[in-house]
Amino acid sequence: MSLSQSYRGRSRYRSDYVHGLDQLLVAVTCRAEGSADVIPALLDTGAEWCVAAPALAAAFGWSDGERIADATLSTRFGSMEGYLARVSLLLPALEGSDVRVEATCFIAEHWPGPLVIGWKGCLERIRFALDPVDESFYFADL
Amino acid sequence: MGDAALTTRRASELSRSLTRLRSMVEQGNIEGARAFTRDLERQWPEDARVREWSRVLAPPEAESTGQSTGRGMDREFGWLEEHAHEHPGCWLAVVGDCLVASDADLARVRAALSRERIEGALIHFQPAPPR
Numbered sequence: 001m002s003l004s005q006s007y008r009g010r011s012r013y014r015s016d017y018v019h020g021l022d023q024l025l026v027a028v029t030c031r032a033e034g035s036a037d038v039i040p041a042l043l044d045t046g047a048e049w050c051v052a053a054p055a056l057a058a059a060f061g062w063s064d065g066e067r068i069a070d071a072t073l074s075t076r077f078g079s080m081e082g083y084l085a086r087v088s089l090l091l092p093a094l095e096g097s098d099v100r101v102e103a104t105c106f107i108a109e110h111w112p113g114p115l116v117i118g119w120k121g122c123l124e125r126i127r128f129a130l131d132p133v134d135e136s137f138y139f140a141d142l
Numbered sequence: 143m144g145d146a147a148l149t150t151r152r153a154s155e156l157s158r159s160l161t162r163l164r165s166m167v168e169q170g171n172i173e174g175a176r177a178f179t180r181d182l183e184r185q186w187p188e189d190a191r192v193r194e195w196s197r198v199l200a201p202p203e204a205e206s207t208g209q210s211t212g213r214g215m216d217r218e219f220g221w222l223e224e225h226a227h228e229h230p231g232c233w234l235a236v237v238g239d240c241l242v243a244s245d246a247d248l249a250r251v252r253a254a255l256s257r258e259r260i261e262g263a264l265i266h267f268q269p270a271p272p273r
Contacts, residue, residue: 009206009210009212012215014219017219018226019267020269020271036261037235037255037261037262037264039264040266048172055247055249055267056267058248059248071164071167072168073167073168084167085198086197086200092210092212093210093212094210094212095210096210097206097207097208097209097210098206098210098212099206099207100206101202101203102202102203104198104199104200114267120172121198121202125201125202125203141204142204
């Protein structure tokens with residue numbers, strides 16, 4: 001049995017990143033495909049989906065205005081209306097290789113929180129690890 | 143049964159199926175929804191709604207790009223810790239320890255970055271405190 005795993009890239013995460021009244025325990029940075037802007041996101045293995053505010057989705061081209069996959073989902077801010085959209089996210093690496101993810105994100109109409117990177121449609125197909133020693137975030141495609 | 147009646151019945155069946163699919167997603171039965179979507183794709187391969195549900199429920203796809211484009215963001219996060227609260231209700235773009243754009247409208251912030259040809263800014267939204 002081997003307990004070693006390999007990863008493609010490494011970046012840093014931030015602990016206790018403050019977003020308004022919320023404190024994000026583990027925040028990683030990501031980018032929208034085609035944009036150089038860097039977006040902090042809550043890494044949340046307990047979140048069913050990635051979640052984004054409509055302003056973020058519009059600014060980064062994650063939404064063409066069509067709302068076919070409508071849904072009302074339970075979030076930590078209560079039940080919210082929105083829709084599921086396919087988005088292209090990039091995890092930029094300080095070392096090694098960036099990883100691009102074609103993910104699914106819930107665009108929640110009145111989402112007051114940060115971008116959330118959740119399990120279904122995103123983390124479920126990424127190998128990742130956190131090392132609190134130097135706040136490293138390791139990731140790899142499968 | 144005539145063609146029109148058959149079409150109506152098929153449309154009604156599709157509508158019920160999409161409602162069921164949405165309900166599965168809302169109840170958190172994602173694997174069930176994925177399996178059900180595959181059935182719907184076989185029955186209604188041309189329907190745009192079925193195709194979109196299939197697209198968003200598909201498992202994610204990740205791939206390495208072979209490039210390393212990240213950079214350290216310590217100065218940007220440091221600036222946010224000290225100053226973000228001074229800009230309630232605004233989207234902020236920070237490069238190094240400088241605020242380079244801020245506005246309540248993210249599109250305006252991105253337009254300013256584009257106009258000034260600034261790349262790689264850290265984008266942060268500072269919520270307004272509750273009243």
